[in-house]
Amino acid sequence: MIEKRTPIPVTEAIKKVMAYAKEGEIETVQLEEAYGRYLAEPLCADHDVPPFDRSPYDGFAIRAVDSASASLTHPVEFEVIEAIGAGDVAKQVVQPFQAVRIMTGAQIPSGCDAVVMLELTNEYERNGKKYMSIKRSFKPGDNISFQGEDARKGDVLVPKGTFINPGVQALLATFGYAEVKVAKKPRIGIFATGSELLEVSEPLVPGKIRNSNSYMISAQVIRSGAIPVYFGTLADDVDECLAAIEQVLDDVDILITTGGVSVGDYDYLPTIYERLGAEVLFNKVAMRPGSVTTVAHVNGKLLFGLSGNPSACYVGYELFVRPVVRTRLFSPKPYLRKKTATLLADFPKPNPFTRFVRSYVTVQDGRLYVFPVGMDKSNIVTSLAKANALMVLPGGTRGFAKGDTVNVWLLEDEEGSAV
Amino acid sequence: MIEKRTPIPVTEAIKKVMAYAKEGEIETVQLEEAYGRYLAEPLCADHDVPPFDRSPYDGFAIRAVDSASASLTHPVEFEVIEAIGAGDVAKQVVQPFQAVRIMTGAQIPSGCDAVVMLELTNEYERNGKKYMSIKRSFKPGDNISFQGEDARKGDVLVPKGTFINPGVQALLATFGYAEVKVAKKPRIGIFATGSELLEVSEPLVPGKIRNSNSYMISAQVIRSGAIPVYFGTLADDVDECLAAIEQVLDDVDILITTGGVSVGDYDYLPTIYERLGAEVLFNKVAMRPGSVTTVAHVNGKLLFGLSGNPSACYVGYELFVRPVVRTRLFSPKPYLRKKTATLLADFPKPNPFTRFVRSYVTVQDGRLYVFPVGMDKSNIVTSLAKANALMVLPGGTRGFAKGDTVNVWLLEDEEGSAV
Numbered sequence: 001m002i003e004k005r006t007p008i009p010v011t012e013a014i015k016k017v018m019a020y021a022k023e024g025e026i027e028t029v030q031l032e033e034a035y036g037r038y039l040a041e042p043l044c045a046d047h048d049v050p051p052f053d054r055s056p057y058d059g060f061a062i063r064a065v066d067s068a069s070a071s072l073t074h075p076v077e078f079e080v081i082e083a084i085g086a087g088d089v090a091k092q093v094v095q096p097f098q099a100v101r102i103m104t105g106a107q108i109p110s111g112c113d114a115v116v117m118l119e120l121t122n123e124y125e126r127n128g129k130k131y132m133s134i135k136r137s138f139k140p141g142d143n144i145s146f147q148g149e150d151a152r153k154g155d156v157l158v159p160k161g162t163f164i165n166p167g168v169q170a171l172l173a174t175f176g177y178a179e180v181k182v183a184k185k186p187r188i189g190i191f192a193t194g195s196e197l198l199e200v201s202e203p204l205v206p207g208k209i210r211n212s213n214s215y216m217i218s219a220q221v222i223r224s225g226a227i228p229v230y231f232g233t234l235a236d237d238v239d240e241c242l243a244a245i246e247q248v249l250d251d252v253d254i255l256i257t258t259g260g261v262s263v264g265d266y267d268y269l270p271t272i273y274e275r276l277g278a279e280v281l282f283n284k285v286a287m288r289p290g291s292v293t294t295v296a297h298v299n300g301k302l303l304f305g306l307s308g309n310p311s312a313c314y315v316g317y318e319l320f321v322r323p324v325v326r327t328r329l330f331s332p333k334p335y336l337r338k339k340t341a342t343l344l345a346d347f348p349k350p351n352p353f354t355r356f357v358r359s360y361v362t363v364q365d366g367r368l369y370v371f372p373v374g375m376d377k378s379n380i381v382t383s384l385a386k387a388n389a390l391m392v393l394p395g396g397t398r399g400f401a402k403g404d405t406v407n408v409w410l411l412e413d414e415e416g417s418a419v
Numbered sequence: 420m421i422e423k424r425t426p427i428p429v430t431e432a433i434k435k436v437m438a439y440a441k442e443g444e445i446e447t448v449q450l451e452e453a454y455g456r457y458l459a460e461p462l463c464a465d466h467d468v469p470p471f472d473r474s475p476y477d478g479f480a481i482r483a484v485d486s487a488s489a490s491l492t493h494p495v496e497f498e499v500i501e502a503i504g505a506g507d508v509a510k511q512v513v514q515p516f517q518a519v520r521i522m523t524g525a526q527i528p529s530g531c532d533a534v535v536m537l538e539l540t541n542e543y544e545r546n547g548k549k550y551m552s553i554k555r556s557f558k559p560g561d562n563i564s565f566q567g568e569d570a571r572k573g574d575v576l577v578p579k580g581t582f583i584n585p586g587v588q589a590l591l592a593t594f595g596y597a598e599v600k601v602a603k604k605p606r607i608g609i610f611a612t613g614s615e616l617l618e619v620s621e622p623l624v625p626g627k628i629r630n631s632n633s634y635m636i637s638a639q640v641i642r643s644g645a646i647p648v649y650f651g652t653l654a655d656d657v658d659e660c661l662a663a664i665e666q667v668l669d670d671v672d673i674l675i676t677t678g679g680v681s682v683g684d685y686d687y688l689p690t691i692y693e694r695l696g697a698e699v700l701f702n703k704v705a706m707r708p709g710s711v712t713t714v715a716h717v718n719g720k721l722l723f724g725l726s727g728n729p730s731a732c733y734v735g736y737e738l739f740v741r742p743v744v745r746t747r748l749f750s751p752k753p754y755l756r757k758k759t760a761t762l763l764a765d766f767p768k769p770n771p772f773t774r775f776v777r778s779y780v781t782v783q784d785g786r787l788y789v790f791p792v793g794m795d796k797s798n799i800v801t802s803l804a805k806a807n808a809l810m811v812l813p814g815g816t817r818g819f820a821k822g823d824t825v826n827v828w829l830l831e832d833e834e835g836s837a838v
Contacts, residue, residue, distance in 0.1 A: 031619055032649070035638035047623050049801070056728075085655075086727075087615025089626040105615050105727065107626045150793075151801055158804050165831070166642060167803030170635035170729055174628070178620035196506025196524050200450055201597035204466050207508040207526045209593070216589035219454035223585060230451070236504075308505075308524065310589055340785045366759045366787045366824065374569075382468070382570055384586030385577055388834075405785065412584070412833060415807075 005284035007291060009395075010319070010354045016281040017320050020297050024253070024328030025184040031172055034164050037182035038225060038329040043158040043168065046175045048148035053108040056145045060099040060121060060132055061090075061112035064140040072135050075122070080130035084109070099132060108144055115143035161330035163414045183329040186226045188321070189252035190214050191245070193234040193260035193269075194308050213258040213313050216384070217306070220317045224325040226254075234260070238268045242275055249301065254324065256317075259308025269294060269305045278303055286353040286395055290316045314384055315356045318411065326416060333416035336390070336409040341368035343391075343406050348399035355395075358387035361408050370408050388412050424703035426710060428814075429738070429773045435700040436739050439716050443672070443747030444603040450591055453583050456601035457644060457748040462577040462587065465594045467567035472527040475564045479518040479540060479551055480509075480531035483559040491554050494541070499549035503528070518551060527563055534562035580749035582833045602748040605645045607740070608671035609633050610664070612653040612679035612688075613727050632677040632732050635803070636725070639736045643744040645673075653679070657687045661694055668720065673743065675736075678727025688713060688724050697722055705772040705814055709735045733803055734775045737830065745835060752835035755809070755828040760787035762825050766810075767818035774814075777806035780827050789827050807831050 008016075026040040055061065062078060070076040078099035084090050090100050090109030099116075100109045108115070121132040151157060157175075158168055164182070172180055197211040198204065211233065218228035231248055234241045234257070249255060260269045273280055278296035283305075285293050289312035294305035302324060306316040318336060326334030341361055349355075357372045370391055374383030392407040393400060400406060427435075445459040474480065481497060489495040495516070502520035503509050509519050509528030518535075519528045527534070540551045570576060576594075577587055583601070591599055616630040617623065630652065637647035650667055653660045653676070668674060679688045692699055697715035702724075704712050708731035713724035721743060725735040737755060745753030760780055768774075776791045789810055793802025811826040812819060819825060 031634055032637065035641055051623055051628065052625065085615070086613055087627050105613070105628070157801055162804075164638075165804065166635050166638035166733065167806060169638040170631040170733075171801060171804050173619045173631035173634040176619055176622075176629060178618075194505055194524070196504070199597075200592045200595055203595075204470055206471065207506050209470065209524070210595060212589040212592035215450055215592040216585050218451065219583075219585035219588040222454055314585065314589075339782045342785060363758045363787060366761060368782060368785045368787075382576055382590060385581075385584070385590050387586060414831060 007284040007286040008282050010285055010287045013282050013285045017295050020300055020302050021324040021327040023330055024186055026181050027184040028179050028181055031178055031180055034180040035169050037164050039160050039162045040181040040183045040330055042156045042160050043171055045151045045153050045155045045157055047153050049150040050145050050147055053147050054145050055102045055106050055115045057115055057117045057143055058104050059115050059117040061102045061109050061115050062099045064114040064138045066097050067137045070134050070137050075133040075135045077131055077133045080132055113140040114138040161332050186253040186325055186328045187229050188221045188226050189248050189255045190217055190228055190230045191234045191257045193257055195236045197233055213310055217317055224322045225329050226325045238271050242272050254302050256304045258306045258313050288353050288355045333418045335417040337413045337415050337417045339408050340405050341370035341408045343400055343402055343404045344369045344371040346402050351393045351395055351397045353395040355393040357391040358383040359389045359391040360386055361389040426703040426705040427701050429704055429706045432701050432704045436714050439719055439721050440743040440746040442749055443605055445600050446603040447598050447600055450597055450599055453599040454588050456583050458579050458581045459600040459602045461575045461579050462590055464570045464572050464574045464576055466572050468569035469564050469566055472566050473564050474521045474525050474534045476536045476562055477523050478534050478536040480521045480528050480534050481518045483533040483557045485516050486556045489553050489556050494552040494554045496550055496552045499551055532559040533557040580751050605672035605744055605747045606648050607640045607645050608667050608674045609636055609647055609649045610653045610676045612676055614655045616652055632729055636736055643741045644748050645744045657690050661691050673721050675723045677725050677732050707772050707774045752837045754836040756832045756834050756836045758827050759824050760789035760827045762819055762821055762823045763788045763790040765821050770812045770814055770816045772814040774812040776810040777802040778808045778810040779805055780808040
C-alpha cells in the first residue's frame with residue numbers, strides 16, 4: 001500500500017521540529033577540558049582587569065612631575081631605589097627624583113604615575129648607588145595599564161551558549177574558572193537501515209553498497225557538538241526493528257535512522273512510528289534532496305527519519321537535527337549561518353521545490369562567491385567532501401545564471417544564526 | 420646586562436621558522452576515529468560510483484522502447500514480473516512489455532534501460548497477475564544512475580593533507596577505508612614562566628595574575644591539530660629551568676615557553692638557549708604585539724619563546740607555530756587564510772611595525788567587513804574571546820579610515836593558505 005504524503009514547506013518543517021527543541025543539561029568540567037564546549041553560564045569577571053595599575057613595559061616607574069624639565073640637552077637624573085619583577089610589590093614609597101626599576105606586568109609602586117621604557121634611559125652607578133637619566137618629559141599615566149581598564153569586576157564578558165574558543169579559554173583562566181559549567185553533549189543514537197548495506201570492511205558485491213551514512217552522520221553529530229552512538233544496521237523486519245529501537249530509546253536524547261523512509265513497499269518506518277506511539281510531525285518536505293525526511297516524537301523525544309541517500313541524509317541533518325542540538329547546547333544562534341554570495345557558474349535547472357545544492361563558498365577581493373561542487377544529483381557522494389556551504393534556491397524559481405546573488409548557508413562555521 | 424636585539428620583518432621571521440618545518444609521522448586509526456584528523460595519503464576510489472547502473476527512485480524498471488507509443492489517451496500496459504529492493508538483483512531478464520518493481524538504490528535489471536517513477540504509474544491485478552500502465556514515453560537512460568558517473572575506480576578523490584570533514588568521512592566509508600592513515604598529531608610541550616603567575620584555582624593577591632596563557636595556548640594547539648602537553652610553570656632559576664627543559668625535550672615535537680623573553684633583568688631564556696646549544700633564529704620581530712618573540716632550534720627541534728603577554732602570545736602562536744603544526748599534518752596550506760575586508764571603524768594609530776589587531780570579520784550583503792575588537796593594547800585579554808581574525812596593518816603606514824580595504828587573516832578556518 002502506498003501512503004499518501006503531503007509535502008510541507010522547509011521553513012514550516014523546521015518550525016515544527018524546533019517546537020520540540022529545548023535546552024539541555026549542564027555538567028562541570030575541568031578548565032583544561034573546556035575548549036570546544038559551550039558555556040552553560042555567562043562568563044563574569046571576578047576582579048578588575050588589570051587587577052592593579054601595572055607596567056606594560058620593562059623600564060622605570062617614576063613620578064611624572066619630576067620629568068617636566070627633561071630635554072635632550074638637560075637630562076634629568078633619578079636614583080634607582082629598588083627593582084621589582086612581575087609578581088613583586090615595591091617595598092618603598094617613591095620620593096622626588098627617585099625611580100623603581102620595573103618589569104613588564106609588575107604593579108606600579110606607590111607614588112609613581114608613569115613608566116619610562118628601558119630603551120629611553122641611560123643607566124649608571126655612582127658611589128655605590130644606581131642612577132638613570134632621561135631626556136624627555138612624561139605625563140601622569142604614561143605607559144601605565146590602569147586597573148579595570150580592560151574589564152570591571154562583575155562584568156559579563158561572554159554570554160551563556162558561547163562556543164569556548166582559545167580566547168574564551170584564556171578568559172576562563174583569568175577569572176578563576178578552574179572548573180567550568182558547560183552544556184552536556186546530547187547523545188544521538190544512529191541506526192542505518194537497508195539490506196543493500198555492506199560494512200565498510202566488506203568487499204563489494206553486486207547490488208550492494210557500503211554503509212557510508214552512519215559514518216558521515218556521526219561526523220556531523222560531532223561537528224554540531226553532540227556524541228554519536230551508532231547502533232548498527234536495522235534488519236528488514238518490522239518487529240526486530242521495533243524491539244531494537246525501543247531498547248535504546250531511553251539511552252539517547254535524539255534518535256536518527258537513515259533510509260527506510262521512501263514511499264516504497266520495503267519502507268517500514270511509518271509502521272514503526274505508529275507502533276511506538278510516536279506523533280509524526282511531517283513525512284514529506286517540499287525540498288530537494290531530502291523530500292522524504294520524516295520527523296516524529298515520542299513524549300517529546302525527537303526521532304529523525306533521514307533519507308538513505310547520502311546527500312539527502314547530509315542536508316536533513318544540517319537542516320533539522322543541528323538546530324535541535326545547538327539549542328540543547330544553549331546556543332542563541334542554533335541555525336546554520338546564512339549569507340548571500342555571487343554565483344560563479346550557471347545553474348540552469350528549475351527548482352519546483354526549495355533546492356539545497358552542495359557548494360563551495362570562496363572569498364575574492366572581499367566578496368563572497370559560490371559555485372556548486374559536483375553534479376547536482378542527490379546520489380553523488382563526492383560533492384559532500386568539497387562542500388563548505390549549501391546554496392539555497394527557493395522553490396518556484398527557474399534556473400540561476402552566473403553573476404546572480406543567491407543565498408548560502410555555511411557548513412563549517414561555529415557562529416550560526418538566530419533565525 | 421641588556422642584550423642588543425635587531426628586529427627582523429615578520430615575513431622573514433616566518434620564513435626562518437618554516438625552513439625547519441617538516442612533514443610529521445603517519446598513524447592508522449579506525450574510521451570512526453578519523454573525523455577531524457588529516458589524511459596522510461590520498462583518498463582513492465576502490466570501485467566505480469555508482470558501482471552498477473541503479474535506480475535513483477522507487478518505481479518500475481522497463482525497456483524504454485516499449486513505452487514509445489504511451490500517451491494520456493493510450494496508456495501502455497506492462498506485466499510486473501518481479502520486485503527487487505535495494506541490495507537485491509533481479510532473477511529474470513525482462514522481455515518486451517514486462518517491468519520490474521524496483522526500489523531506490525537497486526540495480527537495474529538486465530534488459531531494462533529506464534525507470535518510471537511510482538507516481539507516474541497505475542497498478543492493478545488481473546487473473547492473479549500484476550500489471551502497471553504508463554501514459555507517457557521514456558527514453559533509454561531515463562532515471563538511471565549510471566555506473567561510474569560519480570567517480571571511476573582509481574580516481575584520487577581527496578588529496579593527502581586534507582582535513583577529514585563529514586563528507587570526506589562518507590567517502591572513506593564508501594571506498595572501504597575501515598582503517599585510515601592519518602597524520603600523527605604532534606605533541607607540543609608548554610612551559611609558562613613568570614613568578615607573577617598564580618594557578619587558576621588560587622585567589623588573586625597583590626602583584627600577581629592568574630596563568631591564562633598556558634590554557635589559551637593549549638586550546639590553540641588543539642585548534643591547530645596538535646596535542647598540548649602542559650609541564651607547569653618554570654621557576655625563576657636558570658639551572659632549574661634548564662634541567663626541566665632538558666628533561667622533556669625528547670618527549671615533544673615542539674616546545675613552547677611563554678614569558679621570559681623581554682629585554683629585562685629577569686628574562687633568562689637567552690641564557691637557557693645558549694646552554695642548550697640551541698641556535699637562535701631570531702629574538703625580535705618588527706611587529707606588534709609580540710615583538711619579543713624568540714625562536715630557536717636544537718638539532719632541528721623548534722623552541723618557541725612566546726611573549727608572556729596574552730595577545731602577543733596568541734598572535735605568536737598563530738603566526739609561527741601553527742604553520743609548523745599544519746606542515747607536520749601534511750597540509751599544503753599551512754598558513755592562516757588571508758583575505759581582504761572593508762574596515763568598519765577608523766583605526767587612527769600609526770603602525771611603525773606590522774600590526775596584528777584582534778578583529779571580528781563579518782559578512783553583509785556578500786561582502787567582508789572587519790572591525791577591531793576591544794582597545795588595541797597588547798595586555799587586553801577580553802578581545803581575544805571575540806576575535807575571529809587578525810587585521811594585518813603593514814609597518815610604515817599611518818592610521819586607516821573607515822571604508823579602507825585592509826588585510827585580514829582568518830582564525831576560525833580549516834582551509835588555510837599556501838603562502
